[in-house]
Amino acid sequence: MKIIGIIVGLFLLISAIIILPRVNNVPKLDEEVKTAASQLDNQYKRRADLIPNLVATVKGYASHEKDVLTQVTEARAKVGQMTLTPEVLNNPEAFKAYERAQNDLSSALSRLMVVTENYPDLKANENFLSLQAQLEGTENRIAVARRDYIEAVKKYNLELRTIPGKWVAAFLYPDAEIKQNFSASPTEQATPKVAF
Secondary structure (H helix, E strand, O other): OHHHHHHHHHHHHHHHHHHHHHOOHHHHHHHHHHHHHHHHHHHHHHHHHHHHHHHHHHHHHOOOOHHHHHHHHHHHHHHHOOOOOHHHHOOHHHHHHHHHHHHHHHHHHHHHHHHHOOOHHHHHOHHHHHHHHHHHHHHHHHHHHHHHHHHHHHHHHHHHHOOOHHHHHHHHOOOOOOOOOOOOOHHHHOOOOOOO
16 A cells, blocks of 8 residues: 555656656746737738838829729728737637738738739839838738747647646636637738749
């Protein structure tokens, strides 16, 4: 009987050594996801704030390209109404709508940049060049922020899906749910066409 008590005691001690350091992983990783989502949302807002200046500059040169400018303006307005809140992170439909709005804005901006190729004076305009450089920098920041968000979600989801994190979450954080992640849109997955 004493041997069984020692074995159970050793088992409990080993379990405590393995599980106790991970007790706070779920909330810690959840906060990392929220922080990464906030940073990503911050970069999206930066891009949205640059767009009115870019559109105004392009309007001066390309007044008859109203369709593209309207699409950019509408996409920006749609994005401006959405933020990456914890409710959106936990709602697959809302998350997809957020992701779709951001992809629509990226697509509209790409069309706007194609339009500018037809206006040599615009391409040489200092304001346009500055805005274009800021927008390119913002797109790079968005890519980094998306990567960081994806990594934070991966760590969080792995904690909820693997042992002992799964057990800790089941007992201490029963409301913890798998977080949504970004996926590439069909446009982003398409192979670019190169023509010489």
